[in-house]
Amino acid sequence: MSEKRRQRYQSVLYPLARLPRFCRSELADLVDEEPAGFITKTVNEVVKAGVLETVREDGEIHFEWTHGDPLQLVDQWIDRRIHGDQVKEKPEQERPRERLMRLGAASLSDSELLAILIRVGVVGESAVTGGVKLANRFADELDLIRNYGLPELRTITPAITKASYCQILAALELGKRATEAARARPVEVTKITSTIEATQYCAQKFAYLSGDAVQEEFHIVTLDTKHKPIRTHRITVGTLDSSLVHPREVFRPAIRDAAAAVLLVHNHPSGDPTPSREDHAVTDRLTEAGKLIGIGVLDHIIVARERCQSLREC
Structure with missing residues (x-):
């Protein structure tokens, strides 16, 4: 059952993910494998999740993907729809911490790493959802998170608590210090001739x-x-x-x-x-x-x- 749901969502969103921008009136032409009602409902849910943004121009509603790889954003959204927002509802091997232990930190997406730092969510918003929202908002500028206060980050996701805010800032600072330490460490080299x-x-x-x-x-x-x-x-x-x-x-x-x-x-x-x-x-x-x-x-x-x-x- 869940695989069939996944395929239906993919049939709607994969064609759209290949486009940087599209308008509402084009949906029926861009996606012809599903009923119009299901297409519209799916797109509206993706907008509500913060994965798509709406822009109104000349009386027409256009959609644009938020920061990041659209296909990756779509897959993450589908996973949340299939398995639910809560980490405990995901198969154990797909949970961020378990994936980190099995594959290493470098294999995780930004949203998964942020979810680990958020650790636990709040009523109505899981750590996974919070991680996705932060990753979408800051994309390739994760270092800018340190410039935001707790109240500002909570406008992006209510999953950020005082504890998780401190953990994220501590992780960013530790990464900065590790980089500086590596930079200061002398490189062992005898001579450069080639x-x-x-x-x-x-x-x-x-x-x-x-x-x-x-x-x-x-x-x-x-x-x-x-x-x-x-x-x-x-x-x-x-x-x-x-x-x-x-x-x-x-x-x-x-x-x-x-x-x-x-x-x-x-x-x-x-x-x-x-x-x-x-x-x-x-x-x-x-x-x-x-x-x-x-x-x-x-x-x-x-x-x-x-x-x-x-x-x-x-």
């Missing part, structure tokens, strides 16, 4: 730039005559521009460190490490400037969520 060694070094040393940074940052790593790292220096913050990254600012700390070479490093907050034309222009300009003063540019590494990319390989 692209592979350069990307591996940057992946560890500048890991925080791949996840936390919201702006581009340009750094250099100064190297001695054996290409062993001396220290790192942040040069600029903001969009990388050849007019802003002046050779004087880049090579001043290199000269001060008596460096024989430098490794250029910057991040792409978008997560895509593909070099831009400006990235290549900056690299070429600094390489030529380095030749004039006898400090070589070993490589230019782009740090991003997906991977690190060497411009020497492009």
Whole structure:
């Protein structure tokens, strides 16, 4: 019975999840496998759950998915409809804590991790529902939760109590401190003589730039005559521009460190490490400037969520 219900919900919502936006008058054409009444009722329930938002334009009602992957949002909503809001009504192996123990924290969605921190819900709203609402509201900006007070978060979900609010803030702060500790920990490396060694070094040393940074940052790593790292220096913050990254600012700390070479490093907050034309222009300009003063540019590494990319390989 539950599988049949799941299939009916999927037949309505899966076609809609492939669209970033659709209007009420299109529903019958977009979904033709179910009666119009069931389609309308299902969409209204999804709106009520906060998974879809309504926008009125020119007398027409349009629907837009809230933050996140629509298909994932749909599957989560269907699970709640089938198994109920309460965690105890889910099969044991599908409960957030059990999934964490079985699969590891990295395998859980944001909403599941938040549900674990909320721990228990309140009358009328479970921890699972609260986690989904918070995850939908903050999407890829979970760090912004720390800027909200308890009363503000409770307008998003009443499942947030004083205890769960403290647990969420504590988890965010602990994650921040763990990142800072990893950033401060020295990276064990003897020397950097190849692209592979350069990307591996940057992946560890500048890991925080791949996840936390919201702006581009340009750094250099100064190297001695054996290409062993001396220290790192942040040069600029903001969009990388050849007019802003002046050779004087880049090579001043290199000269001060008596460096024989430098490794250029910057991040792409978008997560895509593909070099831009400006990235290549900056690299070429600094390489030529380095030749004039006898400090070589070993490589230019782009740090991003997906991977690190060497411009020497492009």
